[in-house]
Amino acid sequence: STPIKxxxxxxxxxxxxGSHKDTLELANHLNKQTPIASIQSANQRRSAMILRLLSNKNTKISELMHEFYVSRATVQKDLVKIESIIQPFELTLYRQGSTGINIRGKERRMRNLMFEMMLEDPSIQILNNLLSENNEHTSGEYLFYGLDLTEDEIVHLIKIIEQKIPTLKQAYTPAFLSHLYIRLLIVLKRHEINQDVSLTEAFKAELMHYEGTYDVAHDLIDALEHYLKKALPEDETTYIQAYVIAYLPGATLALQDAESLEVFIEQLIQSWGQMLGMNFKQDTLLINGLEEHLNAVYLRVKHGIQISNPLLNDILEQYPHTFEVVQKSVEQSNDLFWGKLSTEEQGFLALYLASALERKKEPLKTLLVTDFGRSGQMILIQKIENHCREISILETIKIHDLPAYDLSIYDLILTTHDLHFQGHTPSIVIHNLLNDDALIQLKKAVRSLFNEKNDPKPKTPID
Structure with a gap:
């Protein structure tokens, strides 16, 4: 439709x-049709591909090529990365020949994956703005690329909900409000492909103890049904109710309650720092995360609302020292109110501390011992560091130079020869040129050393 050839x-x-004017008009037209310009990195493209796969029953590689303007080889590489991204959610990427590709697993896990991808999407900021500012003027651009949702469509849903529940925006903090809308958008997109959630009667009965929250969830689903012009299964109401509860806002805390919360967080930060020999006072992600989380916890403790922590067993298994630190810090607070924190609640706090420790993680300071020339050394270093983020090779030496080195500064020695020496630094013998299987074995071998270094036991006695 343009004179451009x-x-x-x-x-x-x-x-x-074509002329400069015609090319500008074409560019403006394309920008209105697709948000591809907003995808600035390979990671963003993969997140968008995941959203596309989760909002369609089957997607062909050719469709991903055309949609994201990349080659078949790039799509294939992205799919390999996507498999590793979805693995922690216990989901599987299925390739079905001419039928296409899809992601399979439990429905709630797929929705949680969608939630994570949408939180990482640049569109989250636009959604926040639409919820907090005047949304009369919209551009019609796509948000959350991969979901086929335009800004106009989301604004239309926001207006329906605001008419149904005028006080919703005032009742929730901005962050929790956007999270709640993301959950609603997930319900919408999964229902479009007939993927509805199924909940146990025990779970639904447990949520009914939270008075008033079912009514809010019912109104939200009613608004979504009005938007869709069709009814949704009853379990979707309970699904949303779970997040109405989860996102209970801290803005409702009285001044005295907020002060008590602030003092408790300061005690936790100080206690964790002392026990682990680390400084958490400048970790704003940790402090802000605790503030948001403990706002809801305060209400649960105050009103005796018990919760279950489905991750507790995993937390106790994977972060035993971190949980031990949290448990002791709660005891040391000598606060009759916060001392009521259940094991389940303490488990959630352990995750916040574990995240802070994750940000402080450092790779193993590694010495590579080999008789290779420079070219052989370089390929070995590239392979190791690309496949094992747990390793950072600080220096490479020949085996005859080893006796002159101070090994105490290293966490690990990698060597292509058996070393016959007595020392405290652990060593691992590797093949001259590591193949993929050997790299996998190396990663497994260093994992325990990496965890030991970065999941430290308390430096001050717990007792």
């Missing part, structure tokens, strides 16, 4: 030919 020149490539 596509010119193919053998041996040189393809170009668009």
């Amino acid at each position: 596509l010119i193919r020149t053998p041996g040189m490539g393809i170009k668009l030919s």
Whole structure:
């Protein structure tokens, strides 16, 4: 529909030919049709691909190529990365020949994956703005690329909900409000492909103890049904109710309660720092996360609302020292109110501390011992560091130079020869040129050393 022509020149490539005015008009038109310009990195593209796969029953590689303007090889590489991204959610990527690709697993896990991807999407800031500012003027652009949702459509849903529940925006903090809307958008997109949630009667009965929250969830689903012009299963109401409870806002705390919360957080930060020999006072992500989380916890403790922590067993198994630190810090607070924190609640706090420790993690300071020339050393270093983020090779030496080195500064020695020496630094013998299987075995071998270094036992006695 434009005077621009596509010119193919053998041996040189393809170009668009036209006036400057015509090319600008074409660019503006394309920008309105697709948000691809907002995808600035390979990670963002993979997140968008995941959203596309979760909002369609089957997607073909050719469709991903055309949608994201990348080659088949790039799509194949992205799919390999996507498999590793979805693995912690216990989900599987299925390839079905001509039928296409899809993600399989438990429905709630797929929704949680969607939630994580949407939180990482640049569109989250636009959604926050739409919820907090005047949304009369919209551009019609796509948000959360991969979901086929335009800004106009989301604003339409926001208006329906605001008419149904005028006080919702005032009742929730901005962050929790956007999280609640993301959950609603997930219900919408999964229902479009007939993927509805199924909840146990025990779970639904447990949520009914939270008075008033079912009514809020019912109104939210009613608004979503009005938007869709069709009814949703009853379990979707309970699904949303779970997040109405989870996102209970801290803005409702009285001044005295808020002060008590602030003092408790300061005690936790100080106690954790002393026991682990680390400074957490400048970790704003940790402090803000605790503030948001403990706002809801305060209400649960105050009103005796018990919760279950489905991750507790995993926390106790994977972060025993971290949980031990949290448990002791709660005891040391000598606060009759916060001393009521259940094991389940303390488990959640352990996750916040574990996240803070994760941000402080450092790779193993490694010495590589080999008789290779420079070219052989370089390929070995590249392979190791690309596949094992737990390792940072600080220096490479020949085996005959080893006796002159101070090994105490290293966490690990990697060597292509058996070392016959007595020392405290652990060593691992590796193959001359590591293949993929050997790299996997190396990663497994260093994992315990990495965890030992970065999941430290308390430096001050717990008792």
